[in-house]
Amino acid sequence: MRNLDVTTLRSFVAVAELGGVTRAAGFLNLTQSAVSMQLKRLEELLGITLLDRSNRSISLSAPGEQLLGYARRMVSLNDEIMARLTDQIYEGEIVLGVPHDIVLPAVPRVLQRFNAQFPRMKVQLLTSFTRELKDRFHRGECDVILTTEAGVDKGGETLVTKPLKWIGAQGGSAWKQRPLRLAFGRHCIFRGGVIAALDAAGIDWDMAVETESDRTIEATVSADLAVHAMIDGTEPPHLEQIDHGGSLPELTSQKINMYATDKGRGEVLDTLADQLRQAFRHM
Known part of the structure; x- marks a missing residue:
């Protein structure tokens, strides 16, 4: 009888969700070698390769993607049991x-x-x-x-300091237009700094969308009708960071x-x- 270890599965889920062994190790408060060893033991137990290590960035193999759903469920069930059956109950x-x-x-x-x-x-x-x-x-x-x-x-x-990035439609060209069409919320804290950066760079701009709805901004940018600015790594999957090659000014960190x-x-x-x-x- 072969049994899966929840601690090992937790490490595998962390690597999959955080995109690498180093980040997973930091999140789990383990050493990088400990996480790597757990993944190796899991692969040996199952007789499969879980990670595609052919590229610089780690990605899941096909069997790894299949395991991920099961692993999440097992870790979640383990945590639920521990929470419900331990003495301390918080409401x-x-x-x-x-x-x-x-x-x-x-x-x-x-x-x-x-x-x-x-x-x-x-x-x-x-x-x-x-x-x-x-x-x-x-x-x-x-x-x-x-x-x-x-x-x-x-x-x-302060949890983290990250740069602001120009965000546009996938494969879009709105960032090339002049005046540059912007989409921002009325109360967006990034807005003033973005406008100041454009003015300092001598780039004409136009506030194409001024709203209180983030959905409206996303829809406009997704349609390639304007650009936006977001903290690095927080852009939704249907938008992308603009590779402008220096045509737009660098933005401040937040x-x-x-x-x-x-x-x-x-x-x-x-x-x-x-x-x-x-x-x-x-x-």
Whole structure:
């Protein structure tokens, strides 16, 4: 009888989701060699190759893609059993505020892992722009918020600093047009810096879309009618970073910050904060 080890499967899922052994090792608080050894043992047990190592970037082999779904289910079931049958049972609600443009790809993974560990805790996800989230946090309406800012206020923690990137339609050409057509939210914190960079570079621009709806911005950019700017790595799969070859100015970096309070649920909030911390630092 051959048995699969949940710890090994957890490492495999982390490598698949984070795109590499190094990031997975950091996320799991293991050494890179330990994660590599676990993958090797899993491959030997199953008699298959899980990773395609022919390219510089690691990708899953066909058997690896097939295993991934099973592995996620087994890890999730393990965590659910441990959460439901252990002595400590937490119930309640946490309000998590996140700007629209950094929800993906990290936050859904965090919500999934947190729910497996605390199945009776409800996380209400609130999406808005940074200024509104900070106002809500100061009014006590949110327990944890993430923000995108040039700096960080007292009590905040910077999770990661990443550059802004020009975003356009896949294979699009809107970035070549002059005046450059822009699509931004009315309250977007990146907007002023982007316009300042264009003005400094002497590039004429036109605000083609000014809205409060991120869906409207995505639809316009997807149609190749305008361009946008997002934090590196947060663009949705139907859009892409523009390879402009220097035709557009480089943009500034932004901090992704976290602000958290404690309302008597220290361990629960600490766990959520730690999972957010790890997810964004290994994004």
